[in-house]
Amino acid sequence: MAETGRLSAPAAPLASPVTLVRIAIVAAILVTWEAVAASGLLFRDVVPSLLVIGRATAGLLADKTYYWHLGVTAGEVGIGLLIGGLSGLAVGILLGSNRLLGRAFEAYLYYLGPTPKIIFFPVMIMWFGVGPGSKVAMGTISCFFPVALSAAAGMREINPVLIRVGRSFRASTWQMVTKIYLPAMRLPAINGVRLGLGVAIIGTLLAETKLSNRGIGFLIINAYSTFDMPRMYALLIVLFVLSIGVNAVVGRLGGVDSIRRA
Amino acid sequence: MIARAQRNLVPAALGFGALLAFIVFVEVLIRTGAVNRFIVPMPSQIAGAFERVIVEEDIPHRFLITAREAFWATVLLAVFGIGIGVLLYRVRLLRSATETWVAAMASAPTVLMYPLFLVIFGRSERTIIMMGFVAGLPAVILKTIEGLAGTRRVLIDVGRSFKLTEVQLFWKIFFPAALPTMFVGLRLGMIFALINIVGVEFLINFGGLGQLINDLAERYDLPGTYAAICFVILVSVVFFFLTDRLEKWLRPAD
Numbered sequence: 001m002a003e004t005g006r007l008s009a010p011a012a013p014l015a016s017p018v019t020l021v022r023i024a025i026v027a028a029i030l031v032t033w034e035a036v037a038a039s040g041l042l043f044r045d046v047v048p049s050l051l052v053i054g055r056a057t058a059g060l061l062a063d064k065t066y067y068w069h070l071g072v073t074a075g076e077v078g079i080g081l082l083i084g085g086l087s088g089l090a091v092g093i094l095l096g097s098n099r100l101l102g103r104a105f106e107a108y109l110y111y112l113g114p115t116p117k118i119i120f121f122p123v124m125i126m127w128f129g130v131g132p133g134s135k136v137a138m139g140t141i142s143c144f145f146p147v148a149l150s151a152a153a154g155m156r157e158i159n160p161v162l163i164r165v166g167r168s169f170r171a172s173t174w175q176m177v178t179k180i181y182l183p184a185m186r187l188p189a190i191n192g193v194r195l196g197l198g199v200a201i202i203g204t205l206l207a208e209t210k211l212s213n214r215g216i217g218f219l220i221i222n223a224y225s226t227f228d229m230p231r232m233y234a235l236l237i238v239l240f241v242l243s244i245g246v247n248a249v250v251g252r253l254g255g256v257d258s259i260r261r262a
Numbered sequence: 263m264i265a266r267a268q269r270n271l272v273p274a275a276l277g278f279g280a281l282l283a284f285i286v287f288v289e290v291l292i293r294t295g296a297v298n299r300f301i302v303p304m305p306s307q308i309a310g311a312f313e314r315v316i317v318e319e320d321i322p323h324r325f326l327i328t329a330r331e332a333f334w335a336t337v338l339l340a341v342f343g344i345g346i347g348v349l350l351y352r353v354r355l356l357r358s359a360t361e362t363w364v365a366a367m368a369s370a371p372t373v374l375m376y377p378l379f380l381v382i383f384g385r386s387e388r389t390i391i392m393m394g395f396v397a398g399l400p401a402v403i404l405k406t407i408e409g410l411a412g413t414r415r416v417l418i419d420v421g422r423s424f425k426l427t428e429v430q431l432f433w434k435i436f437f438p439a440a441l442p443t444m445f446v447g448l449r450l451g452m453i454f455a456l457i458n459i460v461g462v463e464f465l466i467n468f469g470g471l472g473q474l475i476n477d478l479a480e481r482y483d484l485p486g487t488y489a490a491i492c493f494v495i496l497v498s499v500v501f502f503f504l505t506d507r508l509e510k511w512l513r514p515a516d
Contacts, residue, residue: 122479
């Protein structure tokens with residue numbers, strides 16, 4: 001029996017061109033890295049072989065004390081984000097809802113925001129000591145500015161009809177904040193928290209590298225001091241993956257990209 | 263006109279007045295002993311320390327060191343950031359493959375690589391410049407791509423109708439159209455670079471203004487430390503303000 005012609009879908013390629021390019025780039029980087037490591041062009045251990053870095057990463061992830069240090073840093077960043085985020089949100093709502101206050105004080109936030117916060121660390125040590133308090137303070141002042149500026153901008157974008165509806169229902173200030181302002185400015189607020197989280201992580205970790213005996217920042221500077229390069233690479237890799245992952249999770253909540261909106 | 267000036271004057275006066283009132287309040291708190299003067303120096307002491315810090319600590323020289331580092335980081339950002347951005351815009355496949363990586367790099371705490379850079383480049387200006395460069399690179403690349411991709415179709419069609427070569431098309435159409443957005447990226451990159459440069463100077467105790475703060479803090483010269491911090495804030499604010507004005511000047515009128 002003659003076979004009737006059947007329409008058959010063309011076989012799907014195993015990987016898209018984009019995926020192939022990505023694989024090629026990663027492979028090129030890894031091969032170049034390994035070649036440099038084997039060449040001896042740089043000082044020994046400055047560029048360790050991938051196998052050594054892989055072993056150090058596995059060792060780091062199997063090390064219980066690493067998780068203790070990670071917990072310390074996470075706690076400092078979390079408390080800093082909580083204090084800086086809430087105070088930033090409150091200040092942002094205040095400045096965004098009051099035209100006069102906004103025009104009087106927002107310029108200070110706008111221009112102080114991009115100053116390097118790490119320079120305040122000696123002051124924070126004086127005020128809060130050399131323990132976790134000064135690191136929490138660094139996280140707090142780092143994340144306060146982006147959250148406050150995003151919240152103030154978000155407040156001004158709220159549909160005035162929603163605010164009038166709230167007022168017509170004689171909502172109290174607290175009800176206005178929880179029922180109108182915060183739900184209406186969810187996206188800019190989350191974007192601010194996302195930016196704030198990133199800078200809080202940086203502020204806290206930099207403070208740990210400067211003066212601390214615990215936390216991931218301390219582990220990094222300790223690896224530098226003992227010239228344990230594979231461990232330093234391992235710490236940086238794990239830290240970058242964690243930071244980008246946390247940032248992506250918070251960003252997904254907001255559904256926006258900070259750099260594109262800047 | 264006068265009414266508009268008054269409208270602008272009232273908030274400015276309120277902001278500045280509140281700042282002055284806060285400074286006076288802190289001064290009173292310290293003088294009355296409510297705040298320990300060995301932890302927070304009096305604002306009058308800080309104001310008095312400015313001249314001493316500027317003269318004795320040679321702030322102009324330190325400022326020039328930081329400015330030189332920021333300049334070289336900016337040059338690297340302009341050359342490599344815009345160059346990579348143009349490359350990624352032109353090679354669509356490469357852009358699709360790597361744009362998310364560049365965006366991810368923007369959110370990575372790259373400044374924490376400074377111990378690694380110390381090992382590679384040593385405790386020198388090169389480490390500080392490279393840290394500034396790495397911190398600002400993603401913003402410049404992403405904004406360059408965005409600027410070029412945002413070139414109006416009609417402008418490109420006009421260029422093609424004049425039979426411009428690809429090079430002419432880039433310099434006469436794409437580049438001028440993307441310039442404002444590219445400058446936004448360069449400005450963001452410069453801000454990130456400056457933050458990192460001063461931060462790394464402070465952390466590795468080397469270079470210009472950042473090192474000065476570390477030096478003064480280690481000597482427990484509190485009024486001097488606060489004065490140096492105020493000076494760095496002033497420099498940052500002036501830098502941010504000037505680049506902000508330049509960006510607004512470059513931005514086409516809507």
